[in-house]
Amino acid sequence: MEERRKSAWIGGSILVKGDVVSTEDLVIDGQVQGTIELGDHSLTIGPGAAIVADLVARTITISGKVQGNVMGSSKVELKATAKVEGDISAPKFVMDDGAHLSGKVDTGPKK
16 A cells, blocks of 8 residues: 655654755654755654754744754744754744753744
8 A cells, every 4th residue: 555645754764964955844753964944834853853953944843852943934832852952933932841942932023
């Protein structure tokens, strides 16, 4: 039977060095070092993921580790297992109990 994904996926055993640009939703369970740009799509960072990159997407949900700035044009959500070192910019911000953030959050309008 053919598997139908609703989004692109970078698996747990994959290490990407460089820029990741996608025109569809993306789930990352592996490692990325560089930048991740999804434009008007959603980005999900899985609990085992280790990211050293700036993130740009419409909605960003983080369950793993991220070192870099996070820019969501709609919403950024940190799950309980998230560890983020960097600044977050989004009109909506949600942080679950247990999530760690080292940086500042800006929910104001774009200048």
